Amino acid sequence: MINKKIFNNTKSAFKLKSNTELDRAIFLFSMMNRPTLVKAGSALTKFSLKLHLPVETLIKKTIFEQFCGGVTEEDCKPVTNEMYDENLHSILDYSVEGKKTEEEFDAAMEKKLSLIEYANGKKEISFAMFKPTGIGRFEIWEKVSEKLSLSDDEKEEWKRVKKRVDTLCSKAHELKVRLYADGEETWMQTAADDLMEEMMRKYNKEEVLIFNTLQCYRWDRLDYLKGLHEKAEKEGFKIGAKIVRGAYMEKENARAKKLGYASPICESKEATDVNFNSTLSYCLKNLDDISVFIGTHNEVSSYLALQIIEDKGLSLDDKRIWFSQLYGMSDHISYNLAKKGYNAVKLVPFGPVRDVVPYLLRRAQENTSVKGQTGRELSLLREERKRRKGDESTKSHRE
Template sequence: MVSKSLFDNTKTAFSLKTDSELERAYFLFKMISKEPLVRIGTAATKFALNLHLPVEGLIRSTVFDHFCGGVNEKDCMPVVDNLMSAQVYSVLDYSVEGKETEAQFDATMEKVIELTRFAKNKDAMPFSVFKPTGFGRFKLWQKITEKDPLTSNEEQEWGRIKERYDKVCKVAHECNISLLIDGEESWIQDAADDLCETMMEKYNKEQPIVFNTLQCYRWDRLSYLKAAHEKAKEKGYKLGFKVVRGAYMEKENDRAEENGYKTPICESKKATDDNFNAVMNYILDNLEDISLFLGTHNEASSYLAMEIMDAKGLLKRDNRIWFGQLYGMSDHISYNLAAEGFNVAKYIPFGPVKDVMPYLIRRAEENTSVAGQTSRELTLLKREKERRKI
């Protein structure tokens, strides 16, 4: 049985950080803990980048290097190798957001294919990843989800999105690399779910190659999971799910209020936690059909997952169960889990500094809004700084 003080071990948690990296992490989380500073900092950063002011060096040496692996995949390799020395695997995430043109969508697809082929020969990288809106326009995903009729040009555009999906999934299948497809806002997610299920039916016959994402702050995700499971059993394919709490809560609630419909978000933090744990439980009860990538920074859910695995007699290295956290966050969970022998992967965003800024701003805002997350990081970083002085 795993000790309930596992995540308090700061020596293991920060073993890869130099003293200066530890100081930088403490400084960054201290800044992120102050909401007015985050608001001012993000506004000033956007302003400076839009005016092409020379701030990329400053961003690169602070927030970028803490939360990102580099500006390109070659840049990320020292990070990947460093993590592997602690038995932590890597998911390289090309985190360029907000693109709108067909050429940009094709370029993102080619990058994902390139990374997937690269991962085939790199044991430290068992996953590839992409975001649905990286392959097609947000507004088109929305029209399809809302079942609005498409113009003939949009029909062709949708055909190209399906082709991009199929090309990437085919390469992942050929390379035997698991492909994680990220979650989106609820008003475009149905179209993404349907297309993902089509890919699962085609490429997950023997094992789960294609993984969808369940954002468990949505109260309907357990029923969706159960329906998807029934469909997969009928049609004879495996499921893979990345299970997370979710990334768009304020936006979801605001839109529901503005448009006068019931919010898709759980009524409370506890309801979200209960939903997340119920989804996790269901998958762990059905591992013969469904594989799990548990994307969580929540200590209680991580302990619960370990307890369930222990009660079921599951191996820590069972390849159907992975724990995942974001690079630069929750090292006390990632590295201590890995040291215990569990499968652990870090999501490592990369890309040109300016293009990755929307991702970084979201990270800062999320850390500010998640109660307890930043204060826990600060407490552990401070404890490790004190431990090293002894």
């Protein structure tokens, strides 16, 4: 039986954190445990940046250093190398959001291409990624998803978006680098799903290099995956499924209510958990056709995956199974999985401090909205602080 205590090992979870970094993490997670404070802090940060107040240093020394690897890829090197020494892989994410022009989308694609090339041949970087709305206007994804007719200009624009996606997937295929498309809101996700399915059909014939994200707080995702699996078996391609719980719940429910349609989101946290775990089990039971990237900060789901891996007698480092958490969060899961020999990977965001702020604020808000998540994180960090103090006093007694 799987040892249900592996995630409690705080010594290996926070091994790379100095006492100062540990204290900073305790301070930040204490703040994030208070939703009203997060709301006020987010508003204040946006306001300060708008007025060009000198807050960048403060942001850099606190939330940025907790959740980002640095400003450039080079800055991230010590971080990714240090983690890889502990058998923990990385994905570099240039987390600049909210671009609007064709020039910006082309530049974003070039940046993502350079990151695919950067990952090539680097053992510590196991995936590359892109966000569909980072390389094409949100509204065009939405129009295509809703099957609305496009003007001639929009048809040309959509062609350019598809070309960017194909350029990235083609490069990933050529260099044998795994690449995933991040999840988006439901009202533009259909176009992304269709396009990523096309990419899998084209590039996942022999091995799985192209992945699409399934947000399992959507109650239709398991059926979607089963339908995709049928097509894949029939047409001879393989599926890359990145499964996560989901990131836009409040926005999704509010839009459904406002426009008067049934919410695409599961009715409760429990229903989401059931849906995620069912999707996870389905992937792990069909590994000949589906490679799975398990993006979760949930211990129960992680233990379920470990149990299935053990029951099926699979190798711990089976290349078709990856576990992933965000940099700066859930180290107790990532480092302990890596230590046991599973394929574990951290998503390491980077970029200019000011440009990464929207990403950081979303992180802080997501942390606040996941019930119990921040509290668990905080209790483990405090436990490690206590353990170190105990070690220090034992050491000084000996001396």
